[in-house]
Amino acid sequence: MIGRSLVLALAAGIAVAGAAEARDQIRIVGSSTVFPFSTAVAEQFGKTTAFKTPVVESTGSGGGMKLFCAGVGEGHPDITNASRRIKASEFEKCTENGIGITEVKVGFDGIVLANSKKGPKLSLTLEQIWLALAKEVPVDGKLVANPYKTWSEIDSSLPNARIEVLGPPPTSGTRDAFVELAMEGGAKKIKMLADLREADKKAFSKVAHAIREDGAFIDAGENDNLIVQKLIANPSAVGVFGFSFLDQNADKIQGAAVGGVQPEFEKIAGSDYKISRSLFFYVKQQHVGVIPGIEEFVREFTSERAWGPDGYLIDKGLIPLPDADRRSVAKQAKTLAPLSM
Amino acid sequence: MTDLLAGRALTDAAARRQLNRRHRAERRFKYYGLAAIFAALGVLAVLLVTIVGAGYSAFQQTHIQLDIELREDLIDPDGTRKEADIRQANYAVLVRDALIKIFPDASGRRDRRALARLVSSGADIQLLNMVLADATLIGSTQTIWFKASADFDSLSKGQIPRDVPEDARKVSDKQIAWFDHLAALGLVEKKFNTGFFTTADSREPEQAGILGAVVGSLLTLIVTLVLSFPIGVMAAVYLEEFAPKNRLTDFIEININNLAAVPSIVFGLLGLAVFLNFFGLPRSAPLVGGMVLALMTLPTIIIASRAALRAVPPSIREAALGMGASPVQTVTHHVLPLAMPGILTGTIIGMAQALGETAPLLMIGMVAFIVDVPGSFTDAATVLPVQVFLWADAPERGFVERTSAAIMVLLAFLIVMNILAVVLRRRFERRW
16 A cells, blocks of 8 residues: 555656756756856856756866767756867767757966965966976976976976875866966976977977876865865965956965966956966757747846956956957857857 | 792893883873873864863854834835835845944944944844734834844954954944944843754854755755665675675676775766756755765765674574574664664765765755755755855954854764664664
8 A cells, every 4th residue: 555655756756857847947057167257157147037947067167068969858957067168079969969059258267386375476377387396307408207396496486395285186177277377388488398389299299298296296186275174284286276266365375386376356458468278158049949048048147247347247257258258259159159170 | 830930030130121121112102092092182272272262152143222213204105004015115224223322422324324334234134024923013112122233243252352443353343432432321132042943044143054054055965865775774684695795796896895985076076967968957055965965975874884794694694594584684674674774774874974075066056045945855955064154254343153063063963863872772783
């Protein structure tokens, strides 16, 4: 008796789920770096309009693209966030599945190297960063396992402290960007590697992108708050993480200048600070007009009160695009111009 | 003879040394055990002290009292009193005007913006809801407590240091002066943070609550219980009472024991492949979360139930059968009721495990920012441990204490469930 009613209840539950009516809520997936901004817009959008608050999942840029490009229809997300541009292979996958995409560039995110305020103030160059963290560095014209143990061995102007860098794991988008912008940027400045780049690009990438594994660089996990905690506890360590976390914890940690430029809001916005990347979101055109509110959501995201220099996203740590770029991107977003690669 | 031996043993120095050595070894063994227990208790104490120390302050929220003039010309200029018109009004202006009245020196756009930051950005919604609930308030002046914004909540709790340079903290010297002035006027007060228990997630720490996650956990656990309890108990009854002992049942038993040790993320992948991709069930829904967790809990329930059934003495079964009861009657009337306390204990422990799980939910989209409190099994929802995970990742400082507070709530649920399991066992367990 009890068993029978349970079976019935279960069957009814599944039937209800199967027959769920058309989705009336925007679904967003993608990068954990864009997540704080996307959620802020979603909340504002839900509060100020008659539409339901969109559901935002934090799946990582790659994971988001995979879900986004899987197909058209209610079961698939409408928007994906990315802390890098869509790859050609992902674009192809999307096109194959009949998906038209609109690209919206929303702003910048700086990647900072920071240490505790109790430690010395650092000023590094990209070259020094690479020499400190690369797996193999050139010594006397030959690549050898990185021999540097302290910062002062690289350059006598740097403190005589053990190299100890806490950074994101290889699965993180922040790590990808750090490797591409800081490590590769530094490697290019070294004569021997620049020559190698001319001769064999692949070999160059392999050397330039390899981070040492002898304990000087420590995978500290995806959680940037954890890195901040560890920096406060250990004044001799240096951390690599997103600018918002430096901004929020400026009373306890300080950012290292890179190439003489401090990691400050204006410097990142003006592209003077070199380790910064663009943030994007991508809209599925086939869902516009089917899932209610997508156009309005895009308009909210690209409105001055959200992403403008005084907007609420800036309070959340977003670094805005220059005025002219904002205007042109907003215009493109409004017409949902298709992306072609 | 024995007397002789005993006398010799006591007097012989070598024998006494040996005896002492044995006693010492005995004592040492006892101390090792004690040390192990104290080490475990110490670690637990450190954990609890850190969590409670970081989180207790989240149960208090700083409020700011303001006299709000609910001007009719701003809220409802046409006097229609229609909901649509009342919704259109800009309530943030009313809050800002009330602040400017106290601080007339704040002139210029920049200053006024900085001043408005003292009060939570949810203040306008609070006013809107008030006016919607009682339209007669329009035109009157009301004294209202608003939540202070997260930065000033932290400031008044001493989490933002005042003695560091201005650019190293989120609040400016001017804002601190304003805030201190309000406090001196008696307009700042710390109150119990009811909002933490009555609202769902938000990107503003002061407006974020755990209701959405608690309801999501509840819905998920209901699905888990409804699925795993009957299936688990039936499987255990069959295997224990009816199944023939052969290779097939041995194979099933090994598989069940293996499943109990499978990492939970694997169940999430299974849920993604089967429930979402094959059956097309909705993403992020408690229904799917509950089904995935049910798969994970099943082995625990089956193993516990089998142990409980096995503990019922065969004499009970034989007596029932001897009195003419059928095998089904024997099981349902006698064996199952006697085994029920053990089965329930196992079930509650399995449920407690399911309550604390995040990894399998990651795959089916329950790790998400969801503002609306879920109302049904198919609404998008998140669960308590996921909420902890999301807040721990948020850059805003205000989320630090809230993360710990959410952990405290989760721990409270787990403790209640485990106490329930102990009580059930104490009350109903029969010993033979």
